[in-house]
Amino acid sequence: MSDSPRWLTTTEERAWRGLLRMNDVLVNRTGRSLQGEFGLSGADYTVLAELTRVPGGRLRMVELSRTLAWEKSRLSHHLARMMKRGLVERTECADDRRGAYVTVTLQGREAIAAAAPQHVADVRALFLDHLTPGQITLLAEISDLVLEKLSSDD
Template sequence: MAEPEYLNDRERRAWHGFLTMQEDLRRHMNRQLLGASGLSLADFSVLSALSQSPDGSLRVFELRELLRWEKTRLTHQVSRMVTRGLVERRSSREDARGNVVALTGQGRSAIELATPLHVNHVRRVFFDVISPRQVDALAAVSEAVLQALQDEPIED
């Protein structure tokens, strides 16, 4: 096996900054959402995805792919949300073996209340502090890395 090429100072600064920003931003957004709406960032992600579906529901595998979550994470999150009355599980009409996750009235109200608060906060802590050029660069970087991940074989 070849010796790894270690990160230089510039790469290390960028990588560490990216990871730190991502973790701090998630934690900050989660606290803000919980305080403003009672929803966690994970709750918001599920409700937002469902609310964008024409009938407010998605098959479990569609929701999992859309959120890019592991099956176990989605199962646990949906179970917590069912208990709180935000979503419900149903059998799929198209395929009796499949399950659907659907918004409840309470879930729809919660996402409608939380969305403008969340969007305003995202704008304030993220987009208002970077330039349009940085937005474009971030989009390009994200797309390039996501494409590389899609092309990368998974090694065990």
């Protein structure tokens, strides 16, 4: 029996490496804009965006960790920095002493409200404006499919 790997074809490797590089460049460029103009890191924005998407602006830490696909220690350290800046607060879960909630503060809501228009403009200028509507739809379908398959592996 042969356990040799199924090496990537030239096109497969180009797609994979292109995806990784594109992600790095887009995250870096949008993050620079957020940091420079609003004092928010890309990670800050991501956390605030997730919290402001849910009713009450509050999630259990385990849910937030799962949604962001971050290790618990990374999330804890990042939230500690955000708490020092007044963007989020952490409260213990009354019915589960090991659990905790993260809630966006008024200051956090104001920060993301100020940054969101520029972030959307950056996403359009750096990414979406280079694609056709059909390509955007196809990319959304591909992303949904891959993420669905990966979440079923957990």
